[in-house]
Amino acid sequence: MAAATLARRIGRSGVLPLCCRLPAWDRAARPPPGPAQPPGLPLAPCRSFSNNKIQVELDESSGVAMMKFKSPPVNSLSLEFLTEFSISLEKLENNKACRGVIITSALPKIFSSGLDITEMCGKSIEHYTEFWRAVQEMWLRLYGSNMVTVAAVNGSSPAGGCLVALSCDYRIMAENPKFSIGLNEAQLGIVAPFWFKDTFVNVVGHRIAERSLQLGSLHPAPEALKLGLVDELVPEEKLMEKAAAVMAQWLALPDHARQLTKTMMRKAVLDRLVAHREEDIKNFISFVSKESIQKSLRMYMEMLKKRKS
């Protein structure tokens, strides 16, 4: 689907109507590009594209795309960011030449600061609905992607930023102990929704997830490795090289076998949100509309600003 059409269909809601596309985890496995492809079949024209928030470059010879978050100061996941993220994933997913994507940040020291807190403060119910739907859409696309997804975590990655990394197939983090990662929602006085929790449990197991979620822990990189929250630590200057090597290793397998296995592992968790999407939006709205929650979020934002001065 052309980008302009996609953007129009997504519209202000930030969401593609479900009738417009099959979820990635229900799609048939794609044949690998290259010799198996009928000669003369044109490849989708998306070698590189970029918007205000995200830059994507696809190397058609390897089938690997590099996606870089570039939304200063901290790559917070605003409605606009989430919409652009979903559009970028959709473009790659629909491009037969693309088999894998490496996700990283173009900003120093920050992978993503998580959901944009200002989107959850003092806004209308319509806005909360649109925002939360866009958060859901991003996760459904990323966690359900048929592509190999590798997170090259080159900076701190709290809450929604951690969810992005957790939703990938493999996480490599720069071995800087000043960089931390985790679902710290409890520290903000809010609660990670069930699908954040499910994604976390699927990576680290129930006990580690329960303790970490209750405490709202942000784990420095070495601790994140011990907990299995990330798969590998490497010196920062080796991060992209390592990500490319891991990607090549994963792409060496036949797509159909890997994709069906991924679907088998993730389907139950994806289906749970798909079945409860509207209820989840209602829960978010009623939670975030509470005066006590608004107060907690405002205090947290003030704390961030004070820390700076």
Ligand SMILES: CC/C=C\C/C=C\C/C=C\C=C\CC(=O)SCCNC(=O)CCNC(=O)[C@H](O)C(C)(C)COP(=O)(O)OP(=O)(O)OC[C@H]1O[C@@H](n2cnc3c(N)ncnc32)[C@H](O)[C@@H]1OP(=O)(O)O
């Ligand atoms: C029953 C349950 C039912 C339903 C579910 C209900 C609710 C669930 C709801 C929400 C789930 C939310 C998940 C989230 O992702 S919440 C976001 C959590 N994020 C954080 O805690 C990160 C906060 N930020 C930081 O710790 C730091 O900024 C940093 C480590 C990322 C970077 O540190 P720096 O020192 O480099 O930069 P700063 O000076 O701190 O920040 C620069 C600038 O950016 C602003 N900012 C930072 N993070 C955010 C953010 N997430 N959203 C919006 N704005 C952010 C910060 O305030 C500074 O702004 P100013 O320059 O001062 O204006």
